Amino acid sequence: MNRRDAIKNIGLTLGYTATIPSAFSILQSCQTKENQWKPIFFDTDEGLVIKNLIDLMLPKTEKTPGALDVNVPEFIDLYAYKVYDQEQAAQYRIEIQSILKALPITESGVSKLKNEDYDDLLKRYLKTSKKEQQQFKKDKDITYKALVNLRNQAVWAFKTSEVIGENVLAYDPIPASQKGCISVEEATRGKAWSL
Template sequence: MMNRRDALKNLGLSLGYVIATPTILSMLQSCTAQPEKWTPLFFSEKQAYVLHNLVDLILPKTKDAPGAVDVNVPKFIDLYTSKTATDEEKEIYRTGLDAVIEELGIPNEDPITLETKKFDAILSKYLRLTKAERLAYVEQENIVFETLMKIRDQSVWAYRSSKEIGKNVLAYDPIPGQQKGCISLDKATGGKAWSL
């Protein structure tokens, strides 16, 4: 039996410290084609449905940029987790997603459907917090909070690392030229962050 405290600590590890190696980047680029029907490698169909809807709300499509679903972030998270996570990390992730599903109250029958406002409500409850509320969830070792934080962190990392966003949304210069010190971001890139 897994220790709950250790499981939550492991779940809370963020991808912010992971360096995008060529292997990981190639996995991300393999998720760029729009599949007819995505069949998850790691997640169950219900977990994939929840992940897809959460990611779509975390990074939605705008008039200026595609959304995370448009660049296949849920598919990448599934592929990345199936290829890189340990068995213990996979079990923690599944347990966390099952806790999210339980809190959402998703019925067991097929087809799986849930109104967008339910997904938005759970994201508001756990991710739009004051510092004190966030600390309270951390102290309580709330698995739903930790899972949603992980999904948000992975989504942002995968989104920013995608070829479409890197080349067409962020400031992109494959062969950087001269260094210009002490100028504003607006002057340097038109207000866009640099692509990695």
């Protein structure tokens, strides 16, 4: 099995919780400045749409950096480029194109879309009732599937970034002791553990 297959299999079978050095090296290699990013897998329009959607999904807050601050769109682009085989890449492109088709893009192009346009798309597909989501699944709605996958990838990339892992989540690079019966609040001040 080659490296690409190993990363793909672990990343996909564990629900994007891969803990192998290769996936982390991809994540850590995403250090370009936001305005200088030129997508490798996505075309320019797809990259802009992905960036804007992810920014709405994981925005910057007073206490935490946003997805754009830790280069999540760049990571997703690089991950798709380096990990997906031809069949997966083709399917992923179809999904991303379905997102673009669901947006109200005029002749002016993707750059003229407003945050409200992206927010309306997310409300239509992701901020719905359980019944509506089940209907999307039953109908095999490709745009719904694409947005759910994008959200899952974004959260996975965000939580495994170095900045979030070391500064936001509970982080102990060399755990020294094991304390059995203590509360989460006492152990980590209520934070989830970093990988």
